Amino acid sequence: MFKSFLIKYAEIGIKGRNRYLFEDALVGNIRLMLDALEGKFRVYKTSGRIYVDVESDFDYEETVACLKRVFGIAGICPVLQVEDNGFEELTREVLEYLDKVYPDKNKTFKVQARRARKNYPIDSMEINRKLGGAILEAFPEIKVDVHAPDILLNVEIREMINIYSIIIPGPGGMPVGTAGSAMLLLSGGIDSPVAGYMISKRGVRIDAVYFHAPPYTSERAKQKVVDLAAKVAAYTGPINLKVVNFTDIQLYIYEKCPHDELTIIMRRYMMRIAEHFAKEQGCLGLITGESIGQVASQTMKSLAATNEVCTMPVYRPLIAFDKQDIVDIALRIDTYETSILPYEDCCTIFVAKHPVTKPNLNIIKKSETRLEEKITGLVDEAIRTAENIEIIPG
């Protein structure tokens, strides 16, 4: 019965004179996301409201699921739009609406009318009263509750008349792109996709970089990361994924440096390379899925050692999250199943039995001097040969 959605947004409303920028971005993002669906959708902004009208056959569930992934949307209201054919006709439409949407009438309700068109002959209070009376008469089980009704029936008199009572919660956040962009260090694990999701929710466009180490990691491991990126892109929109061949750098570090420092030094080079791409693509920061103390390379000292090579801000949205909390989000955004596929990634294969948990930055730096001979060339080569993959939402 619904051919139209009213899109509610929360935080955008308070952005003062920039408000139109956020609204336009949201309209654009909704259009982009709905583009992937079958059906003809019209997304537009009118008198401070965003609407999605459907002008063809469409799949209601799929459309709602899609809108629930657009950051910046606080609520999605399926709206019945009717023409103004007099109050009697409106009453009939409202009763029919209630009957269809609520097969079980054992509920409380309240009518909330609003006249955007002030020349409508009946005022809001009067509409509330008249419609309320008609509803009580038509459905004997239903009761009025003006404080906490089960059904808050909105009737908005505009050019057309909007009738709606359902608010499906959206993801919240801000429209992607309004905050700038950042480079996500994406591994095949559970954390980094969640980190990308969370930062993107604040309006950040995401690009990503993945380090693989053939033959120590397989094509399947890389495919897994591509699949993960597509799952993240279902929220963030298209992602530019750089796949960096890290094998030679890894082997060189393995050859020259103490093995318990391997992971830290490796991560320092990953950050350096990620930052290179971030600058190249105009990103304003890096994103990682690190969480304090989760593994040896994520103790506070290790994080400090890794962070030291970066000149850009590194956003770590999971820093204070327990693993289970991260898993919960991963499950909710549907990246978990892909993350737990068993293909090895380069972080698991070169780990020492007892990696340092409290690296001393001076010692790490001293170890890195052993790499001086070849490392610049290897890093340049890794950057030069990185593969570019355009990830479309999946």
Place this chain on the structure above:
Amino acid sequence: MEAYLDNSATTQVFENVTEIMTRVMHVHYGNPSSLHAKGLEAEKYIKTAKGIMAGQLKVREKEIFFTSGGTESNNLAVIGTAMANKRAGNHIITTRIEHPSVLNACKFLEEEGFEVTYLPVDKNGVVLLDKLEEAVTDNTILVSIMYVNNEIGSLQPFSEISEIIRRKNPKTVIHSDAVQAFGKCRIFPQKEGIDLLSASAHKLHGPKGAGMLYVNSRIKIKPLFYGGNQQDGLRSGTENVPGIAGFGEAVKMAYDNLDEKTQRLSQMKRDFISHLEKLEDVTVFSKNEGCFAPHIISAGFAGVKSEVLLHALEEKEIYVSSGSACNSHKKASSATLQAIGVPKDLLDNTLRFSLSYETAEEELDYTIETLTQLLPKLRLYRKR
């Protein structure tokens, strides 16, 4: 250059096979159960395929049943026999080196109250015959032993095996999973005392999704599926006519000039092994010629994880398996390699090279050449 040495995982489909399958799908697409001419046309393809299989195995056409592949054939044989012979006994014998489709069918039967004995094998992967003799009792309803092992290629002395079983319990049903053997070895179930024999099309340049089970007509087994009673009610469901037709064609081609092809393969295997053994720290497990099929070579590479070596070879377009392909999704060492006593430090360092009649000598030369270059490089980074 490309070297596809994973023919025991699957093979490239022969062009003749694709051709006949296309013809079935586009022209003779009838349902073999239909009464009209289109149905008859389709039925003829099945009859032809049955004739080819029966001819090669020297059995009767009505003893050939088509399935969806090796896994279904093995399940039908093992579970079907157990269910049909519940009253005669509840003991089943198999080996430690069977394919998961036999082992896990046995696990299922254990849950259903059957008792299963898993026989050990010697270092060549051959069943210990004295242990077999000990294991067979009046209560034994089924012995299931694979003809050629999928990971190491070991061959079983079936005539001796059947003789021992029959002497102790003539009623025991003998099944052999011949998925890796059919089309490569001459198998005569009657003579070798095999009552049930499984085979699969895609291991011999046929299509995936087609399998076969030979069922000796004196044996009673229960079906796995119930439906329209096709194939004497043993395997309900419309026959996969294109798959069966392709399977038949593939078998015909496989057995054409078999002795000559086998000789060539054996020579290739011999050469390959002698080259492998010249490389440092390589142990070949499938060496003894009397005990192993000519198309599978299993070798351990000390100090290099098999997965890493596999991917390094892949970069050079050489395709091999670590353990058996069906097994490589989970991270457990191969039970077969453990059963033949492969030392612990080589369990995760073993590759399987599997050949086909289509394999060219150059592919093996190229593989040796590539291994010679790769191994020292990969060993530089042994886990210290």
